[in-house]
Amino acid sequence: MFFEDISILHQILRLGKAFLINLSFLPIVLLIGLILGSVIAVVRYYRIRILSQFFSLLVEIIRGAPFLLLVYATFFILPNIGISLSPFGTGVFVLSFTSSAFMSEIFLSGLRSIDAGQYFAADSIGMNFFQKMTLIIFPQMIKLTLPSIVGQVIMTIKDTSIVSLVGLAEVVRTSRQMSLLTQNSFLAFLIVGGYFFIICYPLILVSKNLERRLSTRH
Amino acid sequence: MQIYIIIQYLPDFLKAALETLKIAFFSACIALFLGLVLATVNQARIRLLSVIIDTYTIIMRSTPLLVQLYFIYYGLPLLGVQVDPYVSSVIAFSLNTGAYVVEIFRGGLEGIDNGQFYAAYSLGMGWFACLQYIIFPQVIQRVIAPLLSQFSYLIKDTSLAAVLVVQELTYTYRNVSSSTYRPMEALVIPMIIYFLLYIVFRLASMSFETKKASRG
Numbered sequence: 511m512f513f514e515d516i517s518i519l520h521q522i523l524r525l526g527k528a529f530l531i532n533l534s535f536l537p538i539v540l541l542i543g544l545i546l547g548s549v550i551a552v553v554r555y556y557r558i559r560i561l562s563q564f565f566s567l568l569v570e571i572i573r574g575a576p577f578l579l580l581v582y583a584t585f586f587i588l589p590n591i592g593i594s595l596s597p598f599g600t601g602v603f604v605l606s607f608t609s610s611a612f613m614s615e616i617f618l619s620g621l622r623s624i625d626a627g628q629y630f631a632a633d634s635i636g637m638n639f640f641q642k643m644t645l646i647i648f649p650q651m652i653k654l655t656l657p658s659i660v661g662q663v664i665m666t667i668k669d670t671s672i673v674s675l676v677g678l679a680e681v682v683r684t685s686r687q688m689s690l691l692t693q694n695s696f697l698a699f700l701i702v703g704g705y706f707f708i709i710c711y712p713l714i715l716v717s718k719n720l721e722r723r724l725s726t727r728h
Numbered sequence: 729m730q731i732y733i734i735i736q737y738l739p740d741f742l743k744a745a746l747e748t749l750k751i752a753f754f755s756a757c758i759a760l761f762l763g764l765v766l767a768t769v770n771q772a773r774i775r776l777l778s779v780i781i782d783t784y785t786i787i788m789r790s791t792p793l794l795v796q797l798y799f800i801y802y803g804l805p806l807l808g809v810q811v812d813p814y815v816s817s818v819i820a821f822s823l824n825t826g827a828y829v830v831e832i833f834r835g836g837l838e839g840i841d842n843g844q845f846y847a848a849y850s851l852g853m854g855w856f857a858c859l860q861y862i863i864f865p866q867v868i869q870r871v872i873a874p875l876l877s878q879f880s881y882l883i884k885d886t887s888l889a890a891v892l893v894v895q896e897l898t899y900t901y902r903n904v905s906s907s908t909y910r911p912m913e914a915l916v917i918p919m920i921i922y923f924l925l926y927i928v929f930r931l932a933s934m935s936f937e938t939k940k941a942s943r944g
Contacts, residue, residue: 574926575919576887579898586911664790671792675891682794695802703791703799710790 521688522701528684529705531598532670535605539666542606547613552643554614555621565614572611577669580604585676597678601670609666616658620651657724660717664710671706681705733913737904741917744900748921751818751886751896756879758822763829768859770830771837781830788827796820797888813892821889825882832874836867873936880929884922897921 550565572580585600595603624647632642652659674683685702689695766781788796800823801816811819840863848858890899897918905914 570927571919571923574884574923574930576884576898576922578887578890579901579915579918579922582898582902582905583911583915586905587915590911668792671794672888674794682792682798686798689802694806695798696806699795699799699803703787703795706791706795707787711786714786714790 518697521692521698524688525681525685525698525701525705528679529681529702531678531680532667533709535601535670535673536663536666538602539605539609540663543609543613543662543666546606546610548617548648550610550614551617551621554618569611569614572608573615577604577608578672578675580608581672581676597673597676600676601673601678604673605666605669608669609662612662612665613659616655616662617651620655621647623654624650654724657717657721660713660720664713664717667709667713668706730910730913733904733908733910734916737900737908737914738917740900740904741897741921744895744897744918745921747894748883748886748896749925751814751821751889751894752879752883754818755821755825755886756882758818759825759829759882760875762822762826763833766826766830767833767837770834771859772855785827785830788824789831793820793824793885794888794891796824797891801892813889813894817886817889817892817894821882821885824885825878828878828881829875832871832878833867835874836871837863839870840866873933876929876933876936880926880933883925883929887922 550569554562554565556562581600581604584604585595585597588595588600588603628646628650629642632646637645670680671682674680674686677683681702685698689698692698766784769777770781797817797820800820801811801813804811804816844862844866845858848862853861886896887898889896890902893899895903901914901918905911908914
């Protein structure tokens with residue numbers, strides 16, 4: 511009803527605009543994931559009582575649940591306790607939650623692979639906890655875990671597609687509507703796949719490259 | 729919490745869990761077969777085949793599973809192939825997991841010293857015999873832990889079959905939660921089932937990991 515004739519160029523442009531919604535999740539989800547993930551990792555590294563066990567359980571539960579189920583659960587349960595989130599808000603919530611869980615797992619393994627001498631050395635020159643973490647430990651940890659962090663970013667980008675299932679008009683949902691309109695689902699999904707490919711494939715290469723550089727240095 | 733809702737729908741959830749397992753099992757078998765064959769073919773270093781296999785794994789790994797699922801379900805009929813939701817989700821999951829399995833086997837094969845091949849050839853073994861008797865027994869030890877963890881992802885991914893109205897766990901969750909208006913209660917059983925499946929695979933994977941580590 512909107513357009514009689516939907517040209518390929520038109521589809522590409524419209525889907526491109528919709529894909530920006532997918533990408534707009536990234537900055538906030540990544541920021542929350544990095545901050546919360548590193549806090550949880552530090553708590554678990556130092557085995558702070560109760561909090562550590564609580565986080566470990568939470569992380570395992572999130573890792574064990576399908577992303578779609580988490581999205582559905584968030585979207586349908588939160589209104590029951592008086593929080594009404596838009597589809598985009600749901601996406602931000604679930605993506606940040608899962609991203610924090612996976613990031614904490616990555617950071618924890620990073621923290622553990624740093625030699626204990628580094629911790630002792632920082633203590634012995636009188637650094638406080640905050641200085642030790644920000645100046646000595648984290649810079650090394652980030653370097654070690656960078657390939658996995660990039661992998662996590664790829665996963666987040668791909669997972670944004672699933673938020674379409676609670677009504678977010680992002681690229682996959684738009685392509686579904688478009689394919690119903692044009693009767694050509696092949697083309698619409700091909701374009702969507704293309705957009706994800708353009709972003710994800712270079713990231714896969716970056717992650718592989720970083721991994722190779724890490725392994726040759728050691 | 730209203731426990732009776734949980735009890736009332738327990739049979740439905742168990743039936744759905746069986747469906748989830750069935751989809752995961754078929755997809756895992758096909759993916760394993762696909763991954764094994766493609767990784768072996770890749771090992772033969774025939775230029776054109778390697779390019780095709782690489783393209784396949786790259787595309788599968790850099791596009792979302794949901795798009796692949798839609799592509800197969802809505803795209804195949806345009807090619808004149810009618811597929812029902814069940815079959816198309818199994819196809820999508822096995823193609824997707826297959827790509828990761830290829831990578832796992834490739835990693836396992838690359839970890840094996842070329843000398844092994846030369847030694848086998850020098851004994852007069854052919855390529856296939858060499859793979860069968862010398863290479864694969866070593867590869868299997870290396871790949872079993874990553875394969876198990878890949879299959880634990882597969883079980884979670886099967887939840888996307890709910891989109892095509894396959895009546896597995898996630899679909900049943902959605903159904904129960906909207907017909908009872910109790911999303912919280914409806915969540916308990918599927919969450920537990922998914923979690924148990926995940927834990928089983930994770931522990932199995934970890935036990936193989938530590939065995940490998942202790943063996944050196």
